[in-house]
Amino acid sequence: MNAIETVKKILSTKVDVSKLKEEDSLTSLGLDSLDLVEIMLQIEDELGVEFTSDEIANLSTLKDVVNLIERKVK
DSSP states (O other): HHHHHHHHHHHHHTTTOOOOOTOBBTTTTOHHHHHHHHHHHHHHHHHHOOOOOOHHHTOOOOHHHHHHHHHHHH
């Protein structure tokens, strides 16, 4: 499963991902900072990677999340 598929699977528990685009801002999806932390923790568990709080704080779009995951997984 690639990064975007993983993110969509995890996001689907919080938002409708059927029309999700990589350029969507996380706040436009209705996610707050606590939601984002919870999502990133789930991603960490699923992929076996770790994110710093600074990395998470700098995420603003879905593409940012995907890019961070791709950097960590390589």
